[in-house]
Amino acid sequence: MSIDNQRQKEISQRGMVKRRTAEIVGAGFAGLAAACALAQRGWLVRVHERARELRTTGAGIYVYENGLRVLEALGAYTDAVSDAPIANMREVRDDHNRVISFHRWDNSARVFSVVRQQVINALASAARRHGVQVLTDSEAVAATPTGTLAFADGAQTQTDLIVAADGTNSRLRDSLGLLARRKLLADGAIRLLVDKTVEERNSAEPGKTIEYWSGKRRVLYTPCSKDQIYVALTMLDNDEVAKAVPLRKVEWKISFPHLADLIDRLGGDGRYDRFELIKLKRWSSGKVAVIGDAAHALPPNIGQGAGCGMMNGLSLAVFLDRFEDPSLALTNWELQERPLTDHTQRVSYFLGLPTAWPPAVRAFFFKGSSRSKWMVRQRTMTARHKPTGTEDL
Ligand SMILES: Cc1cc2nc3c(=O)[nH]c(=O)nc-3n(C[C@H](O)[C@H](O)[C@H](O)COP(=O)(O)OP(=O)(O)OC[C@H]3O[C@@H](n4cnc5c(N)ncnc54)[C@H](O)[C@@H]3O)c2cc1C
Known part of the structure; x- marks a missing residue:
């Protein structure tokens, strides 16, 4: 059966009233958040994920107040954070481990x-509970402003709304010519999970993150469950030795002799990702809205890429509910929501610059910026934001 026929059958099976339909491409943080939020508001939603299963790369993640509120609104909060430590302390240490x-x-x-x-x-469980259909092995290749979605196997479907949540290399965004700027940044990261030792399991500070610097290399140490530590190693992209996978442990131990035990425990399963910044001319074109990294990828220096993606997924559904006319809804959605995402990108980009600075200048900057109330306000503004759609929580 063609995708269109199957869709019509689903609609008629569900009753006489024609529900608005949404096809979401990409089952990451942004796509699944949008799926939950639209389904909660009565849309008939289908998510297309090109992978065989819903697998995310990147080991661990920080989710701040803003993202947690979104997870609550979507009914995913309890499952998302069960057994996760509260990461409310963050220490930065210099090249001498001070x-x-x-x-x-x-x-x-x-x-x-x-x-x-x-x-x-x-998020996937919450989406299914809200009635979302999640299709894996389903790759979309293009979308039109009139609501036609084309798939890699040649099939097409017509829908009321397409949500492009297909990540940094978004084919949908590019098929619509929405990209304004894509900047590969000077640095990147290898991320891994490592099992806790007995001492780490019994730590008196189970939620303390430590950021160790050595030259232009950094080790970010983050407990992220009862049993695991999330380790992110960051480096300049031209540091071929540091970004090699499997890890060149001897080299990393020379940079961080005080972390030799931890480095020895790291496995070979990490992956390197270069940071990038993406800006769009507009977040939508006709019936297509673009969300998440596809619309606004940012470096991870304040841990808000997924946070912004989830906020914008929820707010998209709220605006489509508020306005009868979908094009008015999408225009107003971007007008209201984009300034905070733009701010988050600016702050995150700025906080990545010290990576390339001499260690003494960087240490001076970090000391100063942690004492400046203005800087702390800029850095934490997104985390403290009450996202659209979570006002009643
Ligand atoms: C080192 C590092 C650390 C980070 N730390 C944090 C953090 O602590 N907190 C935070 O909030 N953010 C963090 N981020 C950012 C965060 O990882 C991203 O912003 C987030 O994963 C983006 O989610 P997304 O749903 O937009 O895209 P993705 O997670 O990339 O998901 C896109 C999905 O679409 C699928 N897809 C792609 N193309 C197609 C297609 N054509 N058809 C069908 N499916 C397709 C992909 O398989 C994928 O499942 C970090 C990023 C990095 C690099």
């Missing part, structure tokens, strides 16, 4: 560090 800055989140803003797959599984 603490140069410390940030503690107060009780007004929660932050958890979580195994990524747990959050994706929680």
